Amino acid sequence: MSVDIGVDKKDRAASADALRKVLGETYALYFKTHGYHWNVTGPRFKALHELFMEQYTQLWQALDELAERIRALGEFAPASSDEMASHATIKPDNGVPDAEDMIANLVRGHETLAQVAKDGVKVAEAGDDAVTADLLTQRAAASEKTAWMLRASL
Helix, strand or coil: CCCCCCCCHHHHHHHHHHHHHHHHHHHHHHHHHHHHHHHCCCCCHHHHHHHHHHHHHHHHHHHHHHHHHHHHCCCCCCCCHHHHHCCCCCCCCCCCCCHHHHHHHHHHHHHHHHHHHHHHHHHHHHCCCHHHHHHHHHHHHHHHHHHHHHHHCC
């Protein structure tokens, strides 16, 4: 069945590609944040353990929203961790950083995610895809707020 949501097929494909990039970055940041939740140590353990859990839970929920938007556009979402990772520039850590480096790494990750989401907003707007633009604006705002909150704790 064809998709008739008022967005041309070429523009839907461009929006889906932008969403895949945001999905990949979100997936990479989700795993980094979850790993930090498991492995954080130090005097702020409890506060950071809980903060990281709150953040990875929000990222997990965002993954579903992003993938479902790709499907609503008539495209397929990435179906493997390798495929998701191929769309990400956020790289996993080799080893376990200390708590301060974890926070700094997550700040950089959220700043990257916000920038990629805002790039996607431009793509969606160019294709008259207001729904994708709105979703990606929300994702950028969430990452900018999270980066700010993390920076405030450094």
